Amino acid sequence: MSVVNWIRKAGKNEMDDRKKIEECYRLMYEGMVNKDEELLQKVLDSSFVLVHMTGLRQPKAEFIRSVLDGTLNYSSARHQHIDVNEEGKEPELIGKSLVHAAVFGGGWHTWRLQLRCRLKETDGVWLVTEARASAY
Secondary structure: OOHHHHHHHHHHHHHHHHHHHHHHHHHHHHHHHOOOHHHHHHHEEEEEEEEOOOOOEEEHHHHHHHHHOOOEEEEEEEEEEEEEEOOOOOOEEEEEEEEEEEEOOOOOEEEEEEEEEEEEEEOOEEEEEEEEEEEO
16 A cells, blocks of 8 residues: 555544544433433443533443433533544543533523543444533
8 A cells, every 4th residue: 555545544534533533422412412321321431420610520320310310401502613632542522512401400501511521442433431521
């Protein structure tokens, strides 16, 4: 294989991974909005933890339970910007989304929510291992 073809192939695979990583982020939000336990189980790694703006850390099972029972209640997410950095062992995605939610008993608000996510690939499937929330 020529160097040019190798570079093209590498670039295509990188783009495919970038799209898969972005789709994983979108599917995570879809699972949150639709209270879809099966989807959340599929896109979140068993090691997943959500770090809230307050510093509260929720492991996967607790996070999913909070989504399902309405402690974390999401009605919509409009993604404004998604950036993927594939350098290093675990890629990082920074997503900025307008999220309409009522959380921890508070009222409904539209949050300018940034999630800084770490992901890993297992057998060609990307999974979120960590999400750190902040405002933007």
